[in-house]
Amino acid sequence: MLIKLKTFLIPFFLILIIISSFNQLKNEVSTIIFLWKSNSEQIRKGNFDKTYAGFENFDYFLWWCDKKIPNSKNVAILYPRETYYIYPRTSYVLYPRDVITIKTERRNLDEIYKEITDSSVEYLIILKPSDNLKKMEVIFKNLKLVGSYKEKAGFIYEVFN
Amino acid sequence: MNLFAILRLFLALIIITITGLPFTLILLPLKLKQGLLFTGTISFVIGVGNISLVIMLMSLLEFSFSLKTILFSQTIICLIGFLILIYKKRYSKLPEKMLKNNKFFKKKKLRLKILNYKNYFKAFNKQKIFKIIEITLIILILFQVLASIFIALIFPVRFWDAITCWSFKAKAFFLDKAIYDFYSKHSYEFSHPSYPLLLPFLQTYLYLSMGILNENLVKIIFPIFYISLLIAIYSFLRLKYLKIVSLFFTFVLSTVPIICDHAYIEYTNLPFAFYLFLSVMFMALWMKYNENRLIILSAIFTSQLPLLRSEGIIFSAFILIMFIFLLLKSKEYDKKSFLSKEDIKINHYHKHHKYKKCNEKANLLLLTLVIFLIFITPWLIIKFKLDLKIISIDWIGFQNSITFFKENFMNSIIGLLNEFLFSKYDSTNSFFKSSYSIYWIIIIFTFVIFPEKVFVKENGVILSIIIFSSIIYLMGSSLVPDFLTSIERYLLHIFPISFLLAVSILSEKLQPFMKRLNKSKCL
Numbered sequence: 160m161l162i163k164l165k166t167f168l169i170p171f172f173l174i175l176i177i178i179s180s181f182n183q184l185k186n187e188v189s190t191i192i193f194l195w196k197s198n199s200e201q202i203r204k205g206n207f208d209k210t211y212a213g214f215e216n217f218d219y220f221l222w223w224c225d226k227k228i229p230n231s232k233n234v235a236i237l238y239p240r241e242t243y244y245i246y247p248r249t250s251y252v253l254y255p256r257d258v259i260t261i262k263t264e265r266r267n268l269d270e271i272y273k274e275i276t277d278s279s280v281e282y283l284i285i286l287k288p289s290d291n292l293k294k295m296e297v298i299f300k301n302l303k304l305v306g307s308y309k310e311k312a313g314f315i316y317e318v319f320n
Numbered sequence: 321m322n323l324f325a326i327l328r329l330f331l332a333l334i335i336i337t338i339t340g341l342p343f344t345l346i347l348l349p350l351k352l353k354q355g356l357l358f359t360g361t362i363s364f365v366i367g368v369g370n371i372s373l374v375i376m377l378m379s380l381l382e383f384s385f386s387l388k389t390i391l392f393s394q395t396i397i398c399l400i401g402f403l404i405l406i407y408k409k410r411y412s413k414l415p416e417k418m419l420k421n422n423k424f425f426k427k428k429k430l431r432l433k434i435l436n437y438k439n440y441f442k443a444f445n446k447q448k449i450f451k452i453i454e455i456t457l458i459i460l461i462l463f464q465v466l467a468s469i470f471i472a473l474i475f476p477v478r479f480w481d482a483i484t485c486w487s488f489k490a491k492a493f494f495l496d497k498a499i500y501d502f503y504s505k506h507s508y509e510f511s512h513p514s515y516p517l518l519l520p521f522l523q524t525y526l527y528l529s530m531g532i533l534n535e536n537l538v539k540i541i542f543p544i545f546y547i548s549l550l551i552a553i554y555s556f557l558r559l560k561y562l563k564i565v566s567l568f569f570t571f572v573l574s575t576v577p578i579i580c581d582h583a584y585i586e587y588t589n590l591p592f593a594f595y596l597f598l599s600v601m602f603m604a605l606w607m608k609y610n611e612n613r614l615i616i617l618s619a620i621f622t623s624q625l626p627l628l629r630s631e632g633i634i635f636s637a638f639i640l641i642m643f644i645f646l647l648l649k650s651k652e653y654d655k656k657s658f659l660s661k662e663d664i665k666i667n668h669y670h671k672h673h674k675y676k677k678c679n680e681k682a683n684l685l686l687l688t689l690v691i692f693l694i695f696i697t698p699w700l701i702i703k704f705k706l707d708l709k710i711i712s713i714d715w716i717g718f719q720n721s722i723t724f725f726k727e728n729f730m731n732s733i734i735g736l737l738n739e740f741l742f743s744k745y746d747s748t749n750s751f752f753k754s755s756y757s758i759y760w761i762i763i764i765f766t767f768v769i770f771p772e773k774v775f776v777k778e779n780g781v782i783l784s785i786i787i788f789s790s791i792i793y794l795m796g797s798s799l800v801p802d803f804l805t806s807i808e809r810y811l812l813h814i815f816p817i818s819f820l821l822a823v824s825i826l827s828e829k830l831q832p833f834m835k836r837l838n839k840s841k842c843l
Contacts, residue, residue: 169826175758180575190751194474247484247488250510251483254495255492255496257505
């Protein structure tokens with residue numbers, strides 16, 4: 160009985176293996192076609208480094224920051240709460256600048272400002288200013304707006320001591 | 321794409337292989353050395369170890385990273401290797417005949433047999449179906465390889481762990497020309513500072529070689545590890561089985577979805593699996609044939625494990641203990657057919673002239689420990705200098721361990737079974753879902769229905785590692801439940817050896833059938 164089972168199972172396994180392998184081949188072909196179609200323009204131009212721009216194309220903003228902020232300057236990024244993605248990605252793209260994070264949720268402006276000045280950062284990145292962060296340069300005279308990526312989001316401030 | 325950078329990258333990879341070549345020629349038995357691709361693969365892997373060692377030593381001496389210094393150090397290592405090779409050949413009075421007889425040195429045989437289409441056309445009438453199948457399998461494997469290269473190179477480094485744990489450090493080391501700034505000037509806890517640095521060092525070396533920070537090109541190392549694994553599996557299968565059978569199972573391995581995924585996702589799991597595979601296979605061969613050079617090779621690969629992943633130190637310790645146990649148990653030399661006549665001559669000479677009065681077991685143990693220390697000590701000193709924690713921040717969740725353990729042990733077992741049966745977890749979110757397809761089920765079924773073939777003495781080393789790592793990861797995910805969500809990556813470490821063991825049994829059953837077919841007049 161066991162011998163019969165073994166004799167049956169070996170070809171059965173082999174058939175399963177062959178089906179599975181060819182299924183994977185099929186998946187790979189469709190993946191490659193999909194990747195080629197969606198990136199063909201960048202590939203033809205040789206812009207391989209632009210084929211992926213982070214989660215929701217966040218890197219486009221970071222590449223813009225990279226141009227605006229000098230290499231030797233340290234940066235603080237302000238955002239409401241701890242995020243899993245933004246901080247590491249920002250640190251990675253903006254290296255060798257030292258990037259720190261400052262949380263803004265449930266804190267008043269003075270507390271945030273104190274943390275900015277204590278941390279001796281030279282540039283601030285504010286992704287999407289909530290009410291208390293709007294027009295920071297008007298409230299704090301030692302902040303100067305360097306540029307904004309979009310009209311209402313993605314601000315860079317220079318911090319003067 | 322920068323053509324000059326591609327050329328420099330290509331040269332950098334060749335240099336890695338050349339630095340490992342003398343050690344491969346010294347340590348690899350002739351039967352395995354005859355496979356040019358396998359020799360190249362082993363040279364590359366040893367070369368990677370050399371690169372990481374050189375950069376570790378440069379870091380310890382606080383030298384600034386420069387390509388010139390690295391190449392100079394590599395040249396010295398390479399020269400030492402070739403001097404040992406020449407010395408060994410002279411010392412052992414390696415006969416001219418050996419060089420003449422050795423197929424490896426015969427120009428005619430240097431051509432890759434795989435690509436020798438003349439043979440296929442000659443034999444076309446005789447065994448045409450076999451040859452057609454072989455060519456088809458080679459084409460399919462080549463397609464797999466090219467697909468992995470395409471998917472790897474089309475994107476810059478993008479996967480989460482790849483950036484935070486490995487590639488971030490490589491970028492930092494390249495820009496800072498040292499490792500200390502990254503650790504002292506920043507406090508990036510998310511980057512797991514305590515994680516080992518073999519992969520970042522390899523990437524740093526490639527960045528230095530290219531002279532630019534090209535994230536796409538540096539990813540070529542992942543398809544290379546994938547190709548190396550395929551070559552290694554093929555070579556080990558080929559020791560015993562027909563070419564067609566070996567090619568078939570190599571193709572099968574190349575299509576396992578999780579292996580395809582890890583050929584481009586920039587994680588350390590595939591390189592770790594590959595190093596563990598080599599380490600275990602050479603130890604298994606050493607156990608079978610009692611050939612000392614094989615255990616030295618195994619020691620080299622085992623000592624790289626702690627430099628690749630944190631848990632590598634546990635694996636290395638286990639393999640070392642297993643080696644000591646086997647060494648103490650092993651009998652005197654009993655050479656078998658695996659070694660060629662020339663190999664036996666060399667060992668016979670050594671046995672009776674050089675080591676006659678020495679205790680060979682003690683020497684071997686000492687040599688193995690020295691290899692471990694050479695590779696592991698610099699990393700431990702660097703860790704100490706940088707004041708890095710022994711365990712990573714992942715283990716912060718490891719509190720009230722006994723309570724955690726009791727609560728989560730059953731969950732871990734269920735999670736492990738779910739992974740075996742349905743490939744439940746996918747911590748990478750890559751294209752092919754990090755799936756094992758039906759392969760774990762087939763592997764486990766093969767183990768269950770052929771226990772007389774699996775649970776034999778010569779498979780002891782492989783089985784011990786499979787059981788040990790299953791226990792380690794089961795306990796790990798019981799103590800830190802988050803580990804369970806990445807269990808598919810941890811199982812990848814033992815997948816190649818489990819796969820090889822299972823397909824060896826299937827090949828054994830398949831081989832007689834194929835031989836009969838081969839001889840059959842109807843073909």
